[in-house]
Amino acid sequence: MRRICVYAGSSPGSDPAFADAAAALGAEIAARGLGLVYGGSNVGLMGVVADAATAAGGTVIGVLPSVLQDKEIAHRGIADLRIVDNMHERKLAMIELSDGFVTLPGGSGTLEELFEVFTWQQIGLHRKPVGLLDVNGFWQPLVALIDHIVDSRLLRREHADRLLVDADAASLLDRFESFDPPVIDKWMDRASGPTSA
Incomplete structure (x- = not known):
């Protein structure tokens, strides 16, 4: 692995542990x-994860759509800030630049990014690790929902288990290093073929 993509909230959230975890992750990377x-x-x-990685001497690439640059939230303290035309270009660039994906606490945009790379992994568009940094159990309701989706036979257990969940940044990145998923067909119950109207 050369680069880790981090998805994270654009707000600090209610728990100070979120920022502490973001800083620890940036430093660990x-x-x-x-x-x-x-x-x-x-x-x-x-901003916290980028600042921590920069302070620890790391290389940071930021990818920002021009519409957000105009709102004056662009990070001018990183050496490599890439401005793209729209959100779709931003997400694709981040995926192409990265060898693994860690998701910190965040809102709807963070969830969108997470599920895009998680789905792409399932259908074989990449074989890169995808993980949740589970700060103070933040992601446990989502893990429970994924288990419910598995129980409803809408997601294979083997695919659900590829979403790596860990409360410790170093441990999660260690698991990334050894990630080697088997190739498994995404679709279930296809023996009967498509139904006709």
Whole structure:
């Protein structure tokens, strides 16, 4: 692995532990000699992880759509800030630049980014690790929902288990290093073929 993409909230959130975890993650990525790829903002948990990686001597690439640059949230303290035309270009660039994806606490945009790379992994568009940094149990309701989706036979257990969940940044990145998923068909119950109207 060369670079880790971090998805994170553009707000700090209600729990100070969120920012502490973001800072620890940024520092850990830099300490391993890995680059950080993130959304290019200077606000919220996004700004914290970028600042921590930079302070620890890491390489940081920020990818920001021009519409957000105009709102003056572009991080001018990183050496490599790439401005793209729209959100779709931003997400694609972040995926292409990265060898793994860590998701910190965040809102709807963070969830969108997470599920896009998680789905792409399932259908074989990439074989990169995807993980949740579970700060103070923040992601446990989502883990429970995923278990419910598995129980409803809408997601294979083997695919659900590829979403790595860990409360410790170093442990999560260790698991990234050994990630080697088997190739498994995404679709279930296809023996009967498509139904006709």
